[in-house]
Amino acid sequence: MEARHLRYALALAEHQHFGRAAASLGIAQPPLSTQIAALEREVGERLFDRTARGVFPTAAGDAFLARARGALAEMSLALVDAGRAARGETGRLRLGFIGSALLDPLPGVIGRFRRTHPEVRMTLQELDSSAGSAALLAGELDVAVGRGSPRGTGAEQLVTVPIGADHLVAAVSVGHPFAGQRSVDVERLAREPLVVSADAAGSYLRSVFEPAVLDGATLARDIHTIAGLAACCAGVGLGPERMRLITRKDLRFCAVEPRFRLPDLQMSFRAADSSPVLAAFLSVVRQNCPDVGGRLDELLGV
Amino acid sequence: MEARHLRYALALAEHQHFGRAAASLGIAQPPLSTQIAALEREVGERLFDRTARGVFPTAAGDAFLARARGALAEMSLALVDAGRAARGETGRLRLGFIGSALLDPLPGVIGRFRRTHPEVRMTLQELDSSAGSAALLAGELDVAVGRGSPRGTGAEQLVTVPIGADHLVAAVSVGHPFAGQRSVDVERLAREPLVVSADAAGSYLRSVFEPAVLDGATLARDIHTIAGLAACCAGVGLGPERMRLITRKDLRFCAVEPRFRLPDLQMSFRAADSSPVLAAFLSVVRQNCPDVGGRLDELLGV
DNA sequence: CCTCCGCGATACTTCCTACGTATAGTGATG
């Protein structure tokens, strides 16, 4: 049985007349008769009653036609759905990110993507940079946002683009002596109790402070915790500049002198991932983060 | 797009290999390549990634394959459903009947039909004989059970078979003088207050009693009401012998002398009705009412 | 009652296209 048989049977049921049904199909009447006969032979039942007043489906014909309509509808949906999937309008995107990314570039990107691709199911989860690249390589994520380029086994299977630069800033409670200052020296900071992210304490902060200073610091899992601890006088919080987007009445920020540039925020995905949803997401990222457009343009082959 | 394209795409997705998929389809590899290419051209998207490790569906391919499975499933169901409809296993049967038929032949017939054809939706309604044939002709019923052969306009469009003979019996309250008697004479009955069905009072009872007797009788709409009225001493109930199947402690029956044969119970349907459900129902009737088998055998062409 | 007409089925031819065979192109692997 071929789709042709279904189309012919439906046309015949609609026109109740072999000649007119054939004309509507753009064929002559005899082949229509032949094909309907072949269909009835395959089904093993007479599907149409040929009467003098017209051609009408039998009970078996009615049952058959209902399914035939369903089958043809599925076939057109196959075409439509394939196109939508190819354009990244349907599907799934699993995004992992560090807390600070949720402050600046992600809200705009995610919001715009959800508006333009409402039928893509998104999974969002906060995790640290190294867990992000590991989950990417394990196939558990499609996009990871972290700080610094992924290193280690399999990192060459990932493509990574910078999506935002950052400098170190200090966060203090509103009652702290630093609270009114526009900036504070690193040497001064080293004499204060510090609150830093566990991630940073193990990596880039080691090029700013002596190990002994960091070993005495309070560790926090994410940027919001640093801000909260600093606000309640647990110490001087250290984090990226976008931490200033956290607005609390009991919190003040100071630039750190000399300026220290943190590793960039980076967005990674599997180089071998050809998912149209990913491509659509990257295209939204390019529109929302003009700074990194050049790099993505190459990757998207524009 | 033809069903062949769907089958080929599914086989390719299953085997992840053009050669083996082609073999499983019973064709050579080049035509499979050609057909898949044609399908991808029609859909407008690449549906499979040909890699060194195998052939894998793209995102568009996955979406397409899901619909393709649905479409092919509908097509096989079209065959199955047509067969079931042709055998009368699915569909609808609208049955109208007079109350007395519900006492004897219908419970067995309907019960057996429902067991053997559980997916046929049945509509049952009690109505009098003339309303039954009218509803048949109006296309509102498929089968009608009444007493006596339908007469009047359009009756020749109906086929009618007898499904049960009946004689007149009297029903009286347990306290009535007739209660202990095996039989009672018609002349004796004529001097009692009577309870009869409105239908019968207007037709066959007129050949048993004087019009004056019937004009004084209490009229009931159906056989159960006759029995109820007789039981509470409203008069002597008259009805078909199968009324004896109504067992109430406060009710007794007497044969009527001389025996008077009522018009037979008849089952009617449209002669032009070729519904397989009707045929299946008639076949059950034939098995359940051996008396009328001969007549139905002819009609069913056995 | 016969004829005519409309419609579907059948007979036969034509042509498209799906299939088979042979082979070239391509990417991975030793």
Add this chain to the structure above:
DNA sequence: CATCACTATACGTAGGAAGTATCGCGGAGG
């Protein structure tokens, strides 16, 4: 670099779907 495995391409063939002509049948009308 050679080889191998696999898919794509080229081309001839054959099966079947469509076209043309005609038959058979059932209903309407004279």
